[in-house]
Amino acid sequence: MAWIVLVVSGVLEAVWATALGKSEGFTRLAPTAVFGIALVLSMIGLAVAMRTIPTGTAYAVWVGIGAALTVVYAMATGTESASLLRIALILGLVGCVIGLKLAH
Template identity: 50%
Template sequence: MAWIILLFAGLAEVGWAVGLKYTDGFTRLWPTVGTVSAMVVSLFLLGLALKTLPLGTAYAVWTGIGTIGTVVLGIVLFGESAALLRLACIGMIVAGIVGLKLVTEV
């Protein structure tokens, strides 16, 4: 269950990271409210996952999910580069997350 909670924490991290782009420097009310809400949810869920998962593993997976999701949405929403080398680097992050999941005893 901790891994599922951690997945949702990572997805909420994607939400606030992408939300930052829409806040326009925290000058737009509703995007700011949504972004701050996603931050709170993300950290709350990470805290719950940390009850069971090791700190280093949980934090690495949380930031990895956030990184991957933010890159994908950056490509889709903002026209950022989808260069092969960039995607290969993201693939290595995915491999690292899978590796951590496989070697963590929980």
């Protein structure tokens, strides 16, 4: 169960990171509200997962999921450019996150 909570929290990290960028320095209400809600829920989930998953592993997985999804979303929407190298590096990051789960 802790791993499911951690994955959802990682997804929420991508949500709040994306919303933060779209908030334009907290000047736009809707993205700012999404940022705040997703941030709080993401942190709560991370804290709950860390009750049973070691801190270093939980944090690395949480950041990895959030970072990978944030970049994938930005590339999919055209906000950031996509290249074979960037895709390969993201896949490497995802592979490392999976490896941390398997090594736990």
